Structures are given as structure tokens and as C-alpha cells.
Amino acid sequence: MSDPLLVARGVSHAFGRAQVLSDVSLALAPGRLLVVAGPNGAGKTTLLRVLAGTLRPDAGEVRLQGAALAELSRREIARRLAVVPQESHVPFPFSVREMVALGRAPFLGPLGREAPSDRERTERALAELELEGLASRAYPTLSGGEKQRVLLARALVQGVPTWLLDEPTAHMDLGHGLQCWERVRGWIEAEPGRGCLLVTHDLLLAARFADELVLLDQGRVAASGPPSQVLTPERIASVYGVEALVGRDAEGRFVVSPLRSLAGSGRGDRAENFR
Secondary structure, X not given: OOOOOEEEEEEEEEEOOEEEEEEEEEEEOOOOEEEEEOOOOOOHHHHHHHHHOOOOOOEEEEEEOOEEHHHOOHHHHHOOEEEEOOOOOOOOOOEHHHHHHHHHHHHOOOOOOOOHHHHHHHHHHHHHOOOHHHOOOEHHHOOHHHHHHHHHHHHHHHOOOEEEEEOOOOOOOHHHHHHHHHHHHHHHHHOOOOEEEEEEXXXXXXXXXXXXXXXXXXXXXXXXXXXXXXXXXXHHHHHHXXXXXXXXXXXXXXXXXXXXXXXXXXXXXXXXXXX
């Protein structure tokens, strides 16, 4: 079995008196799509910041491809880890092509000059994400869904084995959102050494595409494992305040179908977070 790309062991963190993460452990293996799900306030964003190295936990450790994350420089991290945030606020009106090309920045020399191979990577990524027609547009003028595709292309250009994606379909319509999950799944299968940790609210797509699901609730791991083992009706009701059916579709894929909110039962305050 290959060594994990990314490991968190006993990670805990608090903001003041608010304990946001408590003893969270997980491991991302090569060739796997690990999905972290949970309602609002579960600690998903804080966990992602810890895994990306932008927030040091109060306790526990994170290891990236065998190295202690806390001991790596930002440049060393960027040569191993691609992060796709929900949004990226840039101070300059970079073009789409320039934004995508930034994925190669950690690998350029002191003068920052691109090699022909770097430019070829950028053009391939623009084509892969169907961005050729937007390549000269200023990034800030794009829609939310278009910006997200640019950030995915930037990660693709980066060419590193470990990916962190934060709600990549948050600004996409149904068709583009499904296509995004299919692309991520395809990129992992095309590069067996690549692994992706994806944070989402969407249990329906997580159930379909995840190899492993980590379900967070109030800063703790409520359950982890294959989606069919994690997403039981009882657990969905407890964590999300939603009554749901689970089963298999005609092609044998695991599916989750929400039926109704359990508002009034003491658990409905989180029902709106099912997706």
C-alpha cells in the first residue's frame, strides 16, 4: 500500500473559548477522493486551513507527503499541494491566462521566466476547463462559476499530487457542478499518484463520487469510511436534521434521497445545511 499523501493526527483548534476542531484525524491516499462533509459550523473551513498550512492547530500534527507541514516553507508546500478555495480575491486585474499560469510560479527560477513547457501546460489546462474563449478576459469580471473553473485550471497546471478543494461547485449550476465532480474523479484516475480532499455540503454528490467520506459534526469526526457506511438514515437525521432514504440506483451506485426536515424534533435547526 502506498504511503498517504496527507495525514492529520489528533488535530484540535479553538478560537478563543470556541472549540472548533477536536481530535480530528484523517488520511488521504494516492488515487483516492476523500470528501469532508458536515453542516455549517462543523469545522470544515478551519480544518481545510489547517491542512493547507495557513493555520497552525493548537494540538496534533499534519504531515504532507511524509514531511511535517509546520516545517515546510510556503514554496515547499506549493510544490506539493494545490489548494482550490471557494473564492480568490486578487489585487490586480490578471487575465484568465495569467491566473492559470500562476500555478507554475512555485517551480520557476529567480527571474520568474516561464519555459515553453510551462506555457504548454497553461494552454492545455485552459482547453481542459473550456476556458480558451475567456483566456484574455480579466479574472475579476468573471462569474463565480467561471472563476472556479479558472482556479481548477490553475491547480491542474501546478501539477502536484495532493489537492485540497473547498466547495468547488458552490457557484456552479447543476450541469457544471456535476461536470466538476466528474472531472476531479477523472483526473485522479488518470494520475494514480494524485489524491484529492474535497470539502462539500452536497451529500448527494459526495455519496456518488467519494471513495471515503469524513463526516464532521461540531468539530469532531462523527464517522468516516465508505459513503454507504457513513451515510445511514440515523446519522443523517442526527447530524443534518433531515429524514432521508439511502440505497442503490439501477446501476448499483449508492444514493441519498432527502425526504423532509425534522424541524420540531429538536434536530431540524440544521436541516437547511443538507446541501
